[in-house]
Amino acid sequence: MTIRNSAAAQAAELRANARRGVWQRLLAALGVRTGRVRRADAVAARWEHGAAGEAETARLVAALESQGWAIRHDLRMPGSRANLDHLLISPCGTAVVVLDSKHWHRGRTTTLVGGRVHCGADDRQDQVDAVARYAARVSRTLDLPGVVVWPLLVVHGSPIAGGRLEARAPGWGGVVHVLGPARLVPTLAAAPKAHDPVRAAAVVARVDRVLLPYVPRPRQVR
Template sequence: MTGDSLPSDKQMRLRYAGTCHRCGASLPAGVLAVYERDARRVRCISCSESGRDDENSAGDVDLGTAGASARREYERRQSSREERIRKKYPKLSGVILALSDEPQSTSAWKQGAIGEELLAQRLSTLPESVRTLNDRRIAGTRANIDHIVIAPSGVWVVDAKRYRDRRPELQVTGGILRQRSESLRIGGRDGTRLVEGVTAQVAHVRNALADPQLPVTGALCFLEADWPLLGGSFVVDGVHVLWPRLLVKQIRSGPDRKIDVDAVSARLAKAFPVA
């Protein structure tokens, strides 16, 4: 190791082109550089030998914490409910809180946070050439993007859903005499709103990249769902509907388009800050 290299850093010849997170220099595949395993980013040898502190470098990318904003909202709602009950029933509040269930509108935030956290664990098994931005805020809206995965094959916009024991299905209507129509059903219920949400997120990411040559794919990833033993995944209105293991497999198996993962990650991290 040289300069300020840490035990988790590795000096190596890059398998993929990248960008030094400190100085912004382009690093072509095959060049000697330092790979920072914990942050999953690279820096050039010159910056390593200079010994400069990179903690507040403008090139740093905050990968975010999966489920952080959903967990904050859950804790806010939980605390607000507890406070209301204690004020209204000062003597019985402890019993009421112990015996009553949280409203579904509150517990849904907790389930959402857990789903994002579980999916982030699965995404962490992707190759070192991949970056994942977690829990990103869409400026000017109240919406978040759960995960943006930047791989050599392209960008994936992923919405995590933890719908336990409910089966996602593709419903097809129409055909020969009527216009064919496809929709998402989850445990028999209409899931059109979820598909539309991912479609809107994909549009935001494409606009931020402003590069029509860079593929952006939307995905609804269902955790702990009632998937069939054979098949089960499908695409509806351009959005992939699948489970975590298959999502990781598809990201891995995509064609290598020689995308500068570090540069794209930095651009998207700036456009979509941590929520």
Template structure:
């Protein structure tokens, strides 16, 4: 078959890129070159094919598959769970009219919020995946240890690590500053008419988690990315308490910028974060 995702031959260890013809062994979830019909006596390293994944060379002859994760996966699961639970409740309570009631009624706002959140993460995830390279590696939807929270996207780049929170909000994001000379300066993030300052607090907590996993010389940047907000034609981006607030087209060049980290260094940081922050 033609491989949908990259892997490595379980016999000789040769990397097999996506779309190349190879033999996929369903029982062990491994791949091998089409030329290997007889297995050697020594036990080879087993490489699992994960969707989607990046193959990391940990040491000479040792290959590890890093699961990048699926953008919006946990939010999508929660939406489907709530939707199914509501449908079951209504059909159980109203066996005859349940289908009609579901057809003419709408989901609760607390349920649709999960769908909207998943859509925002999925849309940004697709854009980020198109940028992926040896010096721009991604992790999506990662669980924060000892917490119910998760990190939407992590981008490990030549210039450092970006902790990215994706939001699908309506309205124009802007910064409202209060206080100054005689009162403490207070910055508030406003989207439309909503006070969304807590979003900045959330990103700062995520940045602290990621920073605690890395060496001091690795910069960690916090980003709030509004995928469908009412941004102005000129300007619009701003930074509040160190968190950059922008939209995808403004984010992508930052991730692709040159920096001090080599491809090997990016791979090492990416692997460390993937081990510490598992898929949500």
């Protein structure tokens, strides 16, 4: 299965834009990197770092399709410029998982400090809050009674203290699960085993109708 990856596309677009024009192409042919190209490459590298985490998550959750999960990647967030990295619909049709991929520093442990998620000394709570906001918006957009939306953050690179964390976010009544990749599929696979193909198909149809593929806007670096 081919996975669309807007982060990788953004990186490629940044690199290409910085090298457009006769002068830029000539310099590139001579092996000269201008300040504009160096800045674009630095930003593109960060996008590519995130894209690697998204691609690895997509590879991992693909195993759930054989268990009846429906999986979508890189969807447009209604009313926002943000995108949803991954969205999963349970086989029983009663749960939708909003899954965000992150790639944090491999040499720093992700922990809860004073109720806030940190990677080493860096406060990353804003990214937990963001996935909770995404889940709330998805829930409102789907507007499906009896369907629970779960926000989940999977962190590549940085080890998670204790293997998993349960974080809180403003305005979100439940928890945001923060997991490492090794815990991701077992956690989802442990969800209720009941299958309701008719109900699940109705949720999938609703998702496909209101959550469209994400089309990134080209970014310019000057």
